Amino acid sequence: MSDTLWGLPAPQIDADLGEAAVTMRLDPTLYPLEVIYAAAYPFIARCWVVLDRDDAGRVSVVLTAKQAATAEQLRALVGEFANELLSSACRREITRQNRALIESVTTQAFGGAMGPPSLEELEAFDFTDEPFDDPLGIAQSWEDKYRKKPRDEGEGEGAP
Amino acid sequence: MTEPATPLQTHGYPAFFRHRELGERVVVTSLEGEWIVLERDEFRAFVGGTVDRGSALHQRLVARNLVREQFDVRRAAQTLQRRKRFLHAGPNLHLVVVTLRCNETCVYCHASRADLDAVHTDMTPQTAEKVVDLILRTTSPHVTIEFQGGEPLVNFPVVRHIVEYALQRNRGLGKQLEFTMVSNLALMDEAKLAWLLEHRVQICTSIDGPPDLHDRQRKLPQASAHAAAVPWIRRINQAYAEAGLDPTLYHVEALLTTTRETLQRWREVVDHYVELGCRALFLRPVDPFGFAERTRRVVEYPRSEYLAYYRQAVDYMIELNRGGVEILERYAAIFLTKILRGDDPNFLDIRSPGGAGIGQLAYDHDGSIYSSDEGRMLGAMGDRTFLLGNVATAGYRDIVGHPTIRAMAIASNLDGQPDCVSCPYLPYCGTQPEHNHKTLGTMMGRMRESSMCAVHKGIQDYLFDKLGTADRETLDVLERWTTIRPREHFLQPPSG
Known part of the structure; x- marks a missing residue:
């Protein structure tokens, strides 16, 4: 059964008052999937959350209230989700733009707060992990990375 | 040959700025927190780059480092560095809940109290020692241990043990150590007071206003909570004076919680604080933590x-x-202090990133460690989002570098917050992830819907309105309020 919620656009949003559920269909070119995930996640305490994709490629978000909800409460739920969606989208873009600043502040904050590890912590540290992946050779020394290869490897030493 | 006419003088183009309209004026602030309040026509000239180079306005803008062609990079960098200097040290504020037991019942209780017979909510001396061991691992050279409850005087032996153990443990560490106790004072006696004075423990209390208002909000069985506290405030202030301490600096600090009933009685509250000898009044709104959630309908109010x-x-x-x-x-x-002095007093709830975990930690009676006292209160309400571990098992770096603390540092960095990034008050402001989590469902929050943002923004609107329009005498008063006089008497001597 499909009900409409006053003031909300029916093509994108419909409700099932009997099941205390609302369905929102979102254009993925407006809201990237990670933004939809971020916006939906905070609702899991109050709702059962289902994400799906319809035939038109739109992402559908179904929020089913865990406790009985009136039409007004469902409308508020949709409004809150819509605001969280916009907030997540803006936050994603702002974080991208300010990434260097945020990383710098966070690194300084944790470097300052945590300080160096103690001897006991170093002793307990697991050094058996595989060395990190370095496909660009950033950890190599300049000499290792750019040294001339011997003649028999195909590049003649002293070649013009 | 004549010079071609220049349609627009471009020498005054602004450096990076944010702005906000305040009635007939506009507040403009820079990236590093320089500020100016402009008339609307001045603002239009500033934005359009048409300010005359020789004009007084141009000089004012240059003095505030807001003109691009004369932008002083070194000055901006130094200002930013000063504003963020709190980043380089770990938690300096450590709130220790020595018991949940409390002799008073408050309508808004933030602390999630227990009855006086709930002795199982007392911190044990063994747990207390582990708490101190962890506190003294902080990278901060300044450490304040604040005793909270419940009512800390209910478990006074553990307060004493923590002070004595911390002093002993600090001998080889040399941290600048301070102790503060937040008490309703109803269980104070001369012996306890003598010990607290001797050990330089700063004493703070709660006063919600005149007796009738205070007693309606803070209930002491069969007695007046106000009458139980006020004689001790006077007695402690007298003891400070007798010890030769400057009474303008050394007196009992009192905290107010603003409930709906307080709103109409602002004048009486201010007068009462003055009469008690207090020099500061913190007009804090009620928090959404603790019992206040249950009694919200009685004590809450719109932020306007x-x-x-x-x-x-x-x-x-x-x-x-x-x-x-x-x-x-x-x-x-x-x-x-942030606006006029370009400094940061390191108030942990109003800074970016916020102080949770990297500026403060809270220790519950059972040794549980939380991001802050607000995080602990949520824990007491059954939401353990901000629980970081327990002193029995956790290492310092595990706690401070905990994934929750990392998430909170990023969530409370205003440079990643929609709305904040375009708000002129960003250089002076802060948000609290615990508050956002509780009121808006995410640590990030949504500032347009945040009651904390509304309060911070409203207060800064008020202050900038004053800074833009007030007379010299009022500006002198506001300037005086930024004078920080350290209370050196409360610093523990290096030898302990």
Whole structure:
């Protein structure tokens, strides 16, 4: 059964008052999937959350209230989700733009707060992990990375 | 040959700025927190780059480092560095809940209290020692241990043990150590007071206003909570004076919680604080933590009503100051220190990133460690989002570098917050992830819907309005409120 919620656009949003559920269909070119995930996640305490994709490629978000909800409460739920969606989208873009600043502040904050590890912590540290992946050779020394290869490897030493 | 006419003088183009309209004026702030309040036509000239180079306005803008062609990079960098200097040290504030037991019942109780027979909510000496061991691992050279409850005087032996053990353990560490106790004072006696004075423990209390208001909000069985506290405030202040300490600096600090009933009684509250000898009043709105959630319908109010109350109360406080009475409002002092001095007083809830975990930690009676006292209160309400571990098992770096703390540092960095990034108050402001989590469902929050943002923004609107329009005498009062006088008596001697 499909009900409409006053003031909300029916093509994108419909409700099932009997099941205390609302369905929102979102254009993925407006809201990237990670933004939809971020916006939906905070609702899991109050709702059962289902994400799906319809035939038109739109992402559908179904929020089913865990406790009985009136039409007004469902409308508020949709409004809150819509605001969280916009907030997540803006936050994603702002974080991208300010990434260097945020990383710098966070690194300084944790470097300052945590300080160096103690001897006991170093002793307990697991050094058996595989060395990190370095496909660009950033950890190599300049000499290792750019040294001339011997003649028999195909590049003649002293070649013009 | 004549020079071609220049349609637009471009020498005044602005450096990076944010702005906000305040009535007929516009507040402009820079990336590093320089500021100016402009008339609307001045603002248009500033933005359009048409300010005359020789004009007074141009000089004012240059003085505030807001003109691009004369932008002083070194000055901006130094200002930013000063504002963020709190980043380089770990938690300096450590709140220790020595018991949940409390002799009073408050309508808004933030602390999630227990009855006096709930002795199982007392911290044990063994747990207390582990708490101190962890506290002294902080990278901060300054450490404040704040005793909270419940009512800390209910478990006074553990308060004493923590002080003595911390002093002993600090001998080889040399940290600058301070102790503070937040108490309702009803269980104070001369022996306890003598010990606290001898050990330089700063004493703070809660006063919600005149007796009838205080007693309606803070209930002491078969007695007046106000009558139980006030004689001790006077007695402690007298003891400080007898010890030769400057009474303008050394006196009992009192905390106010603003409930709906307080809103209409701002003048009485201010007068009462002055009468008690207090020099500071923190007009804090009620928090959404603890019992306040259950009693919200009785004590809560719209933030617009709070802001009207704030403006009236602070106007009155300014008027008193102009008449020679010294009383400051704490919120105003925090923001004004940032605005007028370019400094950060490191108030942990109003900084970016916030102080959770990297500026403060809270220790519950059972050794549980939380991001802050607010995080602990949520834990007491059954939401353990901000629980980081227990002193019995956790290492310092595990706690401070905990994934929750990392998430909170990023969530409370205003440079990643929609709305904040375009708000001129960003250099002076802060958000609290615990508050966002509780009121808006995410640590990030949504500032347009945040009651904390509404309060911070409203207070800064008020202050910038004053800075833009007030007379010299009022500006002098506001300037005085930014003077930080350290209470060196409460610093423990290096030898302990």
